[in-house]
Amino acid sequence: MKLPLFAASLSSSRMSTIIYCGVLVFYGIMIMSAFPSVMETASDPFAENNGATITEKGKIDGVPVYNLTWHTQAGVLTHFALGFSGNISLADLMQGSFDADGMDWDMIEGFLEERPGISGMLSDQGSERPKEPMALDENGTSLLYLGEGTYVRFVNTPGSTIFIAVLVPEDGNLSNATIKGPVMLGNLDVVTGFDEYIKDNPFVEGVMGGAVVDFTHVRGYISLEYFSMWPLFLVIFIAIKTSGIVSKHVEDRSMDILLATGYSRTRFLNEKMLLVLVNLALVLIFAFLGLLLGAIMIGETFPLGGMIFSFLDSIPLALAFIGLSLLVSVLVDEGGKAIGVVMGLVVGEYILLIVANLASWGSTLEWFTLFSYSDPYRAMIDNSLDAVNVIVPLAVAFVSITLSYILFNRKEIHA
C-alpha cells in the first residue's frame, strides 16, 4: 500500500526529526558520561562545623580518604590542619578538658593534594609542601599542612576521628590561634549531598515529578538525570509535531490542494498520524541509543530491561498528548495558535504535577495531570508497567483521537 502523503510529509520534516534524534543521542551520551563524576560527588557524605567541612572521598587502597576544607582569613600568619584520634568528644576538645595522655596521636597520617586552580600550596618557609607529615610533638601529632591553601586530604586510619584547621595569627602565638572545626568522622552524615539539597529545596523535587531517587546507582541516576524531565521533553516534541497536522495545512491553505487529490479526510489523518507515530518511535529509539552508547563509553553496565520499560512507560503518555494535540489541531485553524494552545496545555499539566507534589492539599490534583500517569523510575526498577499508567493515558488518547477524526470529517475548511 502506497502512502504518498506520509512519504511527502516525512520528507519535508526529515531535517527537524534528524536534528532532534541527533540531539537526543548527544544528550544521552552527555548524561551518561557525567555519571562517574556525579557518582563521586553525590556519594560524598560530609560534616561541617565552625567553618571546617570534612567530606568523604571514597577509598584509596581500601583506606578511607577525606577532604578537610576551611577558609583562611586576613592577618593570618599561617594555617594548618590537624587530625586527632582517641577517646575524645567535640565538647571535650572545645573546652580543653580531655586527657591528652589517653589520646592516640600517632594514628594520623595525611598528605597534601594540590587542588586545581588553587596555588600557593607551599609552606610558609617557601619550601615544597611536606612530603611526610611533620611531627609537632613527642605525642606524634602531625602537622598535615602548613601554608596558604585551604584544602587538605586526609588518609584516615582507624581511630582518627577529629580534624581541625588552625589559623595562626601574625604574632605567631599559637595560644591566640583560631580553630576551624573541629569536625568528627562520627558526624559524617550517611545522606548524600544531593539528599541534603533536595531537603533544602523541595521545589526541585516537585519539578522532578516527585521522583527523587538514589542516583548514586546508574538506574537512579538515569531516572533522575534523564527520565525526570524526559516525559516533558518527549511530550513537547510530539505535541509540536501533532499540533500542525490539520491547523497548519488549513492556515496555509495547502489542505485544499491535498484534499483535491481525492484523499478522504480519514486517509489524510491516517497518514499524518502515522508520521507522528514514526516520529515517536524514532525519538524513543534514538534516546535509548544515546544512553546505551554513553553507558558503553564509560564502561558502565546498562540496565537494558529497566531502560526498555522506562521508555515503554512514556508511550501511553505520549499517545495521550498526541490525541489532545490532534484535537486542538482540528479545532484551531491557525498553526501558531494551535501550537500555543497545545504548549499551554502541556505546561499547565506539568505545573499541576508540580503543585500536586508540593502542596499538602494538592495530592488529588494528580488525577488531573497526565504527567502523573508516568513513572519511568518505577518501570525501570520493577521491569514492568503500572496498569493505571497505561490505561488512563490510552483512554485519553483513544477518546481524543476518535473525537478528532469525527470532528475533522465534519469540519468546514474555509478559504
Add this chain to the structure above:
Amino acid sequence: MLLYEYGLSDIMAPEPVIEMRKLTKYYGRSRGIIDVDLIVERGEVFGFLGPNGAGKSTTIRTILDYIRPTSGFARVNGMDPQKEGAKVRRSVGYLPSDFETYHGMTARKYLRTLLSMMEYRGRDRIEELAERFQLDLDRKIKEFSRGNRQKVGLVSAFMHYPLLVILDEPTTGLDPLMQQEFYNLVHEEKEAGRTVFLSSHILAEVEAICDRVGIIKEGRLIVVEAMRSFKEKTGKIMQVRFDREVDPSLFSSIRGVAHVEVPEPAELTITVSGNIDAVIKELARHTVLELDYEDMSLESLFLKYYEKELPNRRKADAAGGAAA
C-alpha cells in the same frame, strides 16, 4: 423557476457536470451564498464573475465538500459532494485561490506526489504544461515568485486530463503572456470536450475565454447568460474630448448607445453596447482631441444587473413574505 428567468432552459441537458439547486450557505448569521441555482454542461467554459467576497469561493468550496451547505444540494460529475466528497474531488482538477503548498519540495517532486496521491497511473502532462508555462520543475517551490507558484497550481489542475477543471481566480500573479497562454490552454481544453468552471473578478478574462457567465453579488447569482448576449449587454465606455461642444443627442440616438453623459462642455462619455461602428463614424465627423475606450467596470456592470434584478427579487421576497 430562477433557471428559466436566467435563460438557462435552452441549455438544460440530461447529464450536467455541475448542478446546484437552491444551494445556500450561511456562516452563522453571516451570508455565504443564497439559493444558488446553476447548471454547467459538459464541454463548456463557464465563468463565475463577482467581486471579492461575493460568494464565488464559497460556491466552489461547497460543491467540492470543503464546506457544507446550509440548505439545497449540489451534484458534481453525477455525485453528491456531501456523500462522496473524496470521489468528487478526485474527478476534477482544482486550483484553489491563493494556491499554497509544500515549499520545501521541487515543483517536479510536488506534482509527482500529487499524482501519486490521486493514484493516477496514466500519461501525465507535467512536462508539457511546465514547458508551456515556462516553469522550472527542478527548482524548489519556496524559491518561486507568486506567479510561478500559480503556474505550479495550474499544472496540478490540468496535469491528469480531468474532465472537469475548477479554477478559483486562476490568473492571479500571472504576467500578460502567461495569462494568454492560460487562455489558449482553456480553449484547447474546450476543444477536447472538457469542462472548465472558473471564478474571476476580471471581466476581460471571462469575456476572453468563457461560453457562459454567471454573475454573483452578495451571495446571490443574479444572472447567467451566454457570453454573446452578455457582451451585447455589457458594452464599452468611450470618453471623448472634442475641440468644441458637441450635441450629445447625435450619439444617444445611435442604435447600441446605452447612455451619453456630458462631464465637461467639450467632452462626452458614451456607453456603447454591441457594435460600435456607427459611433466611430459619427465621431469621424468631428475633431476628436482625445479618446479613451475601455471596458465597463465590473462595479458598473453589477450595478446594471443588480438594478435590473432587484425589483424581481423584491417581488419574490414580498410573495414569500405574504405566503409565510
